[in-house]
Amino acid sequence: MRYIESALGRLKLASCVTVASGTFGLEYFRLRDAAGEPLLPQESLGAYVSKTITYEPKAGNPSPRLCETECGLLNSIGLQNPGLKGFLQNDLPVLKETLHIPLIVSFSGSSTDEFCEMITAMEPYQEIAGFEVNVSCPNVEKEGIAFGADPEVIHKLVSRLAAITDKELIVKLSPNVTDIAQMALAAQEAGASSLALINTLWGMAIDWKTGKAMLSKKVGGYSGRGVKPVALALVYKAAQVAKIPILAMGGIHTWQDALEFIYAGASAVAVGTANFIDPGAPVKIAKGLHDYCKANDIHIRDLIAKVK
C-alpha cells in the first residue's frame, strides 16, 4: 500500500482510505465473500472512525429515519449511541481487541464543557489514536451543527480541546454554512491538527401522493452520489485556506471519486453511504487508487491539491 500511504496531522495512515463515522461498524469485517474469505480486510483501511458518541446515551430519532432519493440517501438517525460511559465500558474493549488499524473516535457534546469532559475521559486510552469532533450533525438539536455554524464558537471549542489532547484532533465541518473557509481557518487557528468534511447536507423528501414527509423529523441529512460536487467544491475551498490536512468525504463510491477529492485538496478520504450499497467499496477504492498510482509511478501525496 506504499503508493497510497498518507497522514493526517499527527497520524500516519497506511492507506489514505478510511470510513465515515456512522456508516461503518465492526460488522463489516465479519462479512464474507462467496469463497468464505473476509470481504473487507481491515488492512485496506488507513483508520477506523467510530460512530459519534455523546455524553449521555441517545435513543435517536423516531422512524422512519431513512429515505433513498433519486441520487442519494436521506437520514435522520439522531446520533443514537450508548453514551460515553457505555462506549468506554462496552464498545472500546471490543474495538481494542478487534482493530489493528488506528481508531478515531467521533464524539459530540451539548456544551463546550461537555466536549471537554468527554475528551478528558478518553485521552488516557492508548487504543484511541485520534478524535473526530462532530460539530456538524444536522439531525440533533443541542449537539452537532449548533457548534459548527459559527467560527467563533468553533475557535473557542477547539482551543480548549487542543489544550487537552495530544492525539490527532480532527474537526468535522458542516456543508450547511455560508463560508466554509472561515470555519476551516477557525478550527486550524484553534489547534485542530486536521479537518474532516463534509458532514451531510440538509435534505428533504416528500411523497407527492400523500403530501407526507418521508422522514419523521421531516428534514434530515443528505449523503451519497448527489452530494459529491458540493463536497468537492467545499474541500477545494477549505484546502485553499487551510494548511492542515483534510479528510474528505461526500459521495465517494469509486476510486476515481476518491482521486478527485485528492486533487481537490484531501490528504485522505472516507467512504460513507457507499458502504451500504457495496460493503466491499473501501477495499475496491484502496486497490483502485493503489493500482492507479503504481501504474503511473506516482505517490498519492504528489497529487494532493494539484487540481489544475
Next chain:
Amino acid sequence: MITRELLKVVDVSIPAPQYVKLKLDAGKPMENLLPGMFYELRAPSQAGRLFKPISILDVEDGCLSFLIKVVGAGTQAFTQVKAGDGVEALGPLGNGFPGIEGRRVLLVSGGAGYPPLAWLKRESHQAEFCLHLHGCASADEVFPCDLIYTADGSRGSKGLVTDSVESLIIEHKIDLVLSCGPIPMLAKMADICKQVEHYVSMEAYMACGIGVCHGCAIPVDQSYKLVCKDGPVFEANRIRWSEL
C-alpha cells in the same frame, strides 16, 4: 456467517400481478435458516442503489426462494431478471420466528407479508395445530393458505384478515400467534392478541442490513431496536405501536 455474493437465478415467475418469485442458487447447502430471516437483494439493473430487504419464502436443495411484491423501482427491477442472471445478495440476516413444535399456532399474513408464514405452514407438521390466514386487496394477490380474506370480496371472505382472529383463537385454543404484514394490520393484531403469545415480523426502510446504520429502528420497550439486527421478529406487546 453473513456472505455477500452474486447468486445465480435458477427460475423466475410472476405468480400474481405485482409479484415476482425468484429462485436463487445458493451454491451450497443452506442450514440453520429460520422463517422470518431475510436477505438484502439487488437486481442487476439497480447497481448503485440500496439493497432491498426480502424475506425468505423457501429453502430447498441449496436454493433460496423469494416472493417479492413490486412496490417501487427497486422491486420492479426483479421482474426484469432472467434465469442465469446474477442477483447481488447479502445474508442471511435477522433472527427469525420462534419454533412452533407442539404449539397451537395461528399464522396471519397480509399482502407482501406472506412468505415467512407460508414457510412456517409447510413445517406445520411440527405443530399440534396450525391455521394460516392470508389477507389481501383482491383475488389477484391470493396465495395458498387455509383461509383467505380479500378487501373487495373477490375471493374468500370479504373483509380484513384480522376480522375473525379473536374468535379463531378461542375456537382453536390457539397459544401462539405469528404475523407479518403492513404495520396497521400488525398493530391491529397486537391489540387483538394481547392475551396470547404473539410475534410479529416487521418491515422498515433499511440501508446496511447488518446493524451499522441504525436506519431501521422501531420503538421497542423504552428505546429503539433495529429491525435488521434485533428483528425482524419481535414480541408484539413490546412494540410501541402508537408511535409507528
